Amino acid sequence: MNDQTPILNPPPPPAPASLADTGLPMTLMQDILIKTMYRMSLNHASELSSVLCLSFAQVQELIDTARGERLVEAMGTLHATSKSAEMGFQLTDAGRSRALSALAISEYYGAMPVPLEIYSEQVRRQSIRKVKITRDQLLAAMGDLILPEGLLSALGPAVTSGRSILMYGPPGNGKSSISNGIRDAMGDHIYVPRAVLHAGQVISVYDPIVHRKVETQAAHVGTSLRVSGQRFDPRYVLCERPTVITGGELKLEMLDLKYNPVSKTYQAPLQFKAMGGVFIVDDLGRQEEPPQALVNRWIVPLEMNYDILSLASGEKFIVPFDTLVIFSTNFHPNEIFDQAALRRIFFKIKIDGPTQADFLKIFALVARKRRVPLNEDALIHLLQTKYPTIGNVYANYQPVFLIDQMIAICEYEGKPYHMSPELIDRAWSNMFVEDETIVK
Structure with a gap:
């Protein structure tokens, strides 16, 4: 492949051929199954297949296993609206008790998560560092912006490297618009997991506010997901490369896992949701946190291409970091950073006012x-x-x-x-x- 040719179709995550291929413990999948049946009042494998993001056959296997443990029983009636005369199922008393016990541990139900190590492989396959953007693509993405001479020559290598960028200069000269143009120049799609699993903890990732789902016929395989040979693992959502934009509201705590003590569930932090895309820190220097503290938080991710997150228990673990970070500020860099911090920001680009x-x-x-x-x-x-x-x-x-x-x-x-x-x-x-x- 020519180095100047953008990767428009990263390899998709393969659909698991069996329950074992999901990489998930059977006990976890059973708990999510019965919690979903309990919370959503679902009684048919076709409905559960769509919600759990597993094939019809895999859901039926989970139901059969739960029936063997007397957690689920057949309802004895057929699904009247189903062309295949689908049997209905319901939780037994033991199943409802098991569901309540599982919900007390974690309220998470719905789509089966992707083990973190499996998602890490997909991150590498669709890495933003594999995206090569030409000058013409970058110029087209800038729309009607009148750019200073030489700016594209500085931006191009910065964007294609996937490394961090600091844009600075007087206010009102398009730093935010240029950041958005960089995002638009990406132009391709990636696969975002609905949730990931680490150490038995489910972390929700897909966020409709951050992620723009790509609606294609290829993304749908029927209401019951019975079609074999699905184009990709339905536990993922096909999305445009994400962009997270923060400004003066950014706080260090927003870069940590968000734990809900009531539901006992986790939400991925902003930079994790931006995986494979762009994270824009706009108006740097206007946050409550000092700019130096914010950049210090990024030192390990920017240098090592991984991040370190912590569970509520205090356990720390490593996650991939594959994000183009763009800092934008109206201050001169020497006013807000020391030289050690500046050294870790790979590209510094001054955006001056127009002639x-x-x-x-x-x-x-x-x-x-x-x-x-x-x-x-x-x-x-x-x-x-x-x-x-x-x-x-x-x-x-x-x-x-x-x-x-x-x-x-x-x-x-x-x-x-x-x-x-x-x-x-x-x-x-x-x-x-x-x-x-x-x-x-």
């Missing part, structure tokens, strides 16, 4: 999109009268701000969209608040 020529390109582009005719007198007034008052410092956000302000004024006054020196002055007054001299 006057690029500013005019952006202004014209925004005006055309907003259907506001350009006016030469207004532009001359803006460049020769207004910008000298702030040292001729341009920012990418300013054209959008100024034009949207003029549109708001026109709409309020019932006038067609236009620009003029007078409208420029009114818009400018909302973009910058001038100091007022207090007269006693």
Whole structure:
């Protein structure tokens, strides 16, 4: 494969051919089966197959084993809506007692988890470090952004390396938009486990808020999952490469396993949910935690490609770390990091404001999109009268701000969209608040 060809279809996790191939203990699978039957009032193997993410035959085998232990019994009636005249099953008194005992230990039920060691193999197969992005792909993903000359040459190697990136520079110049463009340039799909298992503890991973499911016919194999030769293990969800974006709300505790003491279940931390994708720490330096402390938390993952998590019992364990971490800040790096921390961030890219020529390109582009005719007198007034008052410092956000302000004024006054020196002055007054001299 050419190094410049992106991997659009990572190898899928193979569907387990048997219960043994799931890598799960039989006792655990039985407990999840009866907890699911109890909590969801499901009585048919086809329904349980869809919820447990196992094949019909595998669920039937679990039911037969539970019947042998007198935890489940046949209901004696056929499923009226099933074309195959499917037998119904229900929990016995012993089964309900076992379900309650299992729920007291953990409220988790539903999809069978994937053992952590098996998921780690899938992480390697679909590693973000195997994604190769061309200049054209990166440029296309940036949309209508007017980028500083040389920026793509700096971003390209950073993205294709899968290593950490620090973008810094004055506010309002598109660092967040560029981060989102990097995410969009990935373009391919990966397989996200619904849950993983470690040391008998189930950790929920798939999160519809973070993960964008890919809806394809190939992802569905029928309501009862009876079709053999499924394209991938149904315990996974086919998703776009995930992106987690955090800002000033980020706290160190959000990077740890989240344990619910009531349900006795775990939620994967943010960076685990971002596995195989992008983790963006936006507006670094605005969090309650000092930037140095946040970066210190990332030192081991960034250098060793693994992370260390802790269970509620205090047991620590290693998980894969396969994430492109992008830090974005308005501060100069030397103001918020020591040199040891900076050394561990592989790429540092400064995002400066536009030149006057690029500013005019952006202004014209925004005006055309907003259907506001350009006016030469207004532009001359803006460049020769207004910008000298702030040292001729341009920012990418300013054209959008100024034009949207003029549109708001026109709409309020019932006038067609236009620009003029007078409208420029009114818009400018909302973009910058001038100091007022207090007269006693």
